[in-house]
Amino acid sequence: MGVVISVINNKGGTGKTTTSLNLGAAFAEKGHKVLLIDLDSQCNLSTSIGISESALHVGNILLGENTIEQVIVQKEKLDIVASTDTLLDYEQRINNEPGREYILHEALQTIKDKYDFIVIDCAPSLGTLSLNSLVAADYYIVPMQAENFAFIGLDKILQISEKVKKRMNPKLELAGILFLKLSGKTRFSQAIISNLNNNLELKNKVFKTHIRQDIALMEASAFGKTIFDYSKSGRGAFDYRKLAEEVFLKVKNK
Numbered sequence: 001m002g003v004v005i006s007v008i009n010n011k012g013g014t015g016k017t018t019t020s021l022n023l024g025a026a027f028a029e030k031g032h033k034v035l036l037i038d039l040d041s042q043c044n045l046s047t048s049i050g051i052s053e054s055a056l057h058v059g060n061i062l063l064g065e066n067t068i069e070q071v072i073v074q075k076e077k078l079d080i081v082a083s084t085d086t087l088l089d090y091e092q093r094i095n096n097e098p099g100r101e102y103i104l105h106e107a108l109q110t111i112k113d114k115y116d117f118i119v120i121d122c123a124p125s126l127g128t129l130s131l132n133s134l135v136a137a138d139y140y141i142v143p144m145q146a147e148n149f150a151f152i153g154l155d156k157i158l159q160i161s162e163k164v165k166k167r168m169n170p171k172l173e174l175a176g177i178l179f180l181k182l183s184g185k186t187r188f189s190q191a192i193i194s195n196l197n198n199n200l201e202l203k204n205k206v207f208k209t210h211i212r213q214d215i216a217l218m219e220a221s222a223f224g225k226t227i228f229d230y231s232k233s234g235r236g237a238f239d240y241r242k243l244a245e246e247v248f249l250k251v252k253n254k
């Protein structure tokens, strides 16, 4: 049975898409069967893997116009459900449906067995689509940038996820908070890390793996590639492999 992971943070630009793509690609590199789902009208995940426009997309699944099997496209080792820039219209249309938060969960039931990991890239919002991802998920990852106000808003995501767990999806667990764009040598990054290590409540929730600042991660997605196709022996690939191992151990030990 595939493990469903939602990559979520209502704050923009924290590394959700980069993490969805490259964590998925790291699992695929290890031989796992992976499905990526783009749940953001910015379509950054779809574009990052080289899909500029897809005739069928996640909106069609949400409205029941197509099955998920019909929408999946293959890109090398990865299967993808692409998004559309009109996704917010689809979100509005499902907002009148009873059980609107369960639509993605329902759609995944037919294909969950075919995958080891299903990774969902959320938009920077906590609307109906992001709730769909939390209801469908076994785990969620919260990517955060190492900056002054990084923790602002974190409470909100954790509280919403707790409500989803209590009311809709009892198996939902936080896989971890992931720090990105860390530049280990700067005093500022060191301060963030030591601050974190002194915070007993958060300490155990943060991944040991940090994703360091790496320009190749930015370049790879601009060229429509995963970091493993673009620079497989670089720092970004190393960090995402390490993250995949950490996630794998957590999931396996559940």
Ligand SMILES: Nc1ncnc2c1ncn2[C@@H]1O[C@H](COP(=O)(O)OP(=O)(O)OP(=O)(O)O)[C@@H](O)[C@H]1O
Pocket (backbone or CB within 6 Å): 011, 012, 013, 014, 015, 016, 017, 018, 019, 040, 042, 044, 122, 123, 124, 180, 181, 182, 211, 212, 213, 214, 215, 217, 218, 219, 221
């Ligand atoms: N470790 C890193 N080093 C350098 N650049 C990075 C790193 N991680 C992500 N980036 C870059 O930071 C920008 C934001 O990342 P990304 O698109 O993954 O964030 P996001 O949370 O998906 O954004 P949005 O909220 O808009 O969907 C991108 O240009 C990406 O290439």
Ligand SMILES: [Mg+2]
Pocket (backbone or CB within 6 Å): 016, 017, 018, 040, 042, 044, 045, 121, 122, 123
């Ligand atoms: Mg994104």
